[in-house]
Amino acid sequence: MKETIIRRITEVPLEDPILIEGLPGVGHVGKLVAEHLVEELKAEKIIEVYSPHFPPQVIVQDDGTVKLVTNEVYAYKGDGRDLLLLVGDYQSATNEGHYELTGIFLDLAEEFGVSRIYTLGGYGTGQFLDKPRVMGATNSLELVEEMKEYGVVFQENEPGGGIIGVSGLMVGLSRLRNIDAICLMGMTSGYLVDPKSAQAVLKVLCKALDIKIDMQALEDRAKEMEKIVGKLREMEKSQMGYESASDDDLRYIR
């Protein structure tokens, strides 16, 4: 196995599908949204991608069996809009792997006639936010205008460090193939898995796709997470003295 392997599982005829990418990243925001969509829409797994660029390990599952590290494509044949959903356990462990895998994902996008891509991620701010906003970065000026209507925020030169990994490269490289693409980034502390930020991203995505998705599962996870964050804040207050504690800055948690 010297090369990346694309394993086709089943065929689902799709019409003009939109591709949504949600691989692991900051606050696992993109992963939470994309996996939530897969579950709620009962999307069907159609492709598995194996690669020597992934970490050389297997994941042990609840039932005692193992699972190779993969990136997977799910298909959803809806009444209205058809979707392709890209999810996975890890991103590439090498620089070159990010470019190669993004190229493979865009080959698949072209094969399915995808004309628009949403990549989903988190934008780490170092602070716990009560109302996380959703930032955007696109590969076309028209998309900037369109996305502002759905409440997406565009800030000059933000994120300053650029967008690293598949979420960024897909938006950049899809331009060379004339596919419109936008990266939606939920603001998040960057310290913890963040289902609240995922909810914010999902709301924007639902508006943009004009679909309805039950959010109860994300809501429940967000509430659990709130409790953990609440405890962390309390610990912080008691450690630092009540007065001086900054309520929302938990930068020291990693």
Place this chain on the structure above:
Amino acid sequence: MKETIIRRITEVPLEDPILIEGLPGVGHVGKLVAEHLVEELKAEKIIEVYSPHFPPQVIVQDDGTVKLVTNEVYAYKGDGRDLLLLVGDYQSATNEGHYELTGIFLDLAEEFGVSRIYTLGGYGTGQFLDKPRVMGATNSLELVEEMKEYGVVFQENEPGGGIIGVSGLMVGLSRLRNIDAICLMGMTSGYLVDPKSAQAVLKVLCKALDIKIDMQALEDRAKEMEKIVGKLREMEKSQMGYESASDDDLRYIR
């Protein structure tokens, strides 16, 4: 030498052999078991694998000659069950090498008509255990049930970090080739070479293969190691004060 080289040394006709992998890893548990089998069964070396993914060095032997870093396959033609034994000095030094070499080993497995693979390793617990158990992770649910009969333990999502290296990848990737595979992991402190844990793994393996193996050599090494561990524990007690010393936690030894 830009590519991995497979050097065939001799041919041994085998019938429906089982492949057993024991390369270096946690506590060298898998290596101890597989090399013990090679010696006790007087298995014959049939293949040497050289690779630019191995560390760029040679090993100096007792007689003043050097030995390239290799992974090697030994064949055992028994009365009952034929075996292929995979042993070696090192695993790959690169991520991609783990995938490539595992692919090469599975090509060989297919060539020999292997229908089942046992990969052997250690599972580091951070504690010295008097009766090390053997954990398992498989690529088929039927194997989980079968292995429980031999005393193999399956715990939900354990090992939590997955199984890294050839032992894990072989179990995962062999599924794509319809070969049953199980990883047997002897629990071990993770700090020292552990022949006692190797004995525990070997006992399970003998039951599963329905073969008998003299264990005296492992027994002797285990007793030597017991003495070393005993001394370490004493040192720990005298350092920490008799009362407070945790008897089995030697996490600080590396």
Place this chain on the structure above:
Amino acid sequence: MKETIIRRITEVPLEDPILIEGLPGVGHVGKLVAEHLVEELKAEKIIEVYSPHFPPQVIVQDDGTVKLVTNEVYAYKGDGRDLLLLVGDYQSATNEGHYELTGIFLDLAEEFGVSRIYTLGGYGTGQFLDKPRVMGATNSLELVEEMKEYGVVFQENEPGGGIIGVSGLMVGLSRLRNIDAICLMGMTSGYLVDPKSAQAVLKVLCKALDIKIDMQALEDRAKEMEKIVGKLREMEKSQMGYESASDDDLRYIR
């Protein structure tokens, strides 16, 4: 995308052009000079180079759109001397990538009939200099003599650590293709972007090319930078005590 991609944007017929490289490096001296030339000469972008050896990320621009990491070639068709200008966001993130990309740039140089190459960079001294000099290193003894006339300094075995990256490799590898090449290095502290050092390099380059370039933009940036450096020096003095403060050694600023 497993390979470096050369994307041709437009064709500009050039006569015996000179190639000037100014990619990011110490003090961004080379980048400042080359980008200043692109702007002042209104040079036209003719080639974009994408590579899996670049960092796997995109840059977010002012208007909310993203830009892939590229190296770019601009063409200037002048009254006198035609120029090719090589600029970019990043150099290769891998060792091998430096060699590959330099090879690609020299292929392009040969294609355009380039007979001389100037590579531009900074030479970090650890000190703020009022009158930064320009050091040189060439691939022909004739060029050493010629460049001394323009005020370029050659010091035995300097820089002692050699010249790392594309600026060095282009000078070395172009010898194998019989192209004359020189690396011009503006002395700079190495701690900050240094437009003053860039001015010094540009002056030498203008003499060597016998062209005139307005330097106001660099002048303005240099003045801004002077203020920042001034403040840093003051901070240093107040921290260290006025007497003992070394006026030009700000090695601790990174």
Place this chain on the structure above:
Amino acid sequence: MKETIIRRITEVPLEDPILIEGLPGVGHVGKLVAEHLVEELKAEKIIEVYSPHFPPQVIVQDDGTVKLVTNEVYAYKGDGRDLLLLVGDYQSATNEGHYELTGIFLDLAEEFGVSRIYTLGGYGTGQFLDKPRVMGATNSLELVEEMKEYGVVFQENEPGGGIIGVSGLMVGLSRLRNIDAICLMGMTSGYLVDPKSAQAVLKVLCKALDIKIDMQALEDRAKEMEKIVGKLREMEKSQMGYESASDDDLRYIR
């Protein structure tokens, strides 16, 4: 330049030559010996090897010109024994590069009909030695016996960490091509360039090759180095107190 390049400079007809490798390594012992031989024998450069596995930089020379990082082969056509001498600025910067380059050097050895290889290096002991001995490791038992006659020391399993880099791999990989090879390692502190250790290795080599080489240049460098080592020892004594100072242990110098 994605591949290693072999550049032939001139042809020298050699009869049954012996290959001597002396690339940079511990104490630069091998490099000192091989370069001394090139100079004393006035050997002629016949091959330059360039590789993307070398560090991506150029070396600036005394005259202001640059030099690519290379490994080079020199030929010596003697009255008696013909020699090929392999020297260079750096070894590979990557693991895989060590294997690839060693393969290339052995291809050249086969092309020239080499039947024996000497690889030269240092063996770091952590101590300054007045009479450094020369250790050996070979790829044939006959060579062990032969080399003992020239005073080469063989110690069980020494060096314990194996022999890293081209010096080790050449001895190991040449066995697969039926070429006899031995690595001669001069014992050295490992902290400083060591011409005295180089002299010891050269003496063994001269006996083995039955040639005479003037050693004055190495002698002179060794004397200079003695003075530096002497000063270091004095500094050590004054720091640690005269009585307690260990006379030959300067492990703290790097």
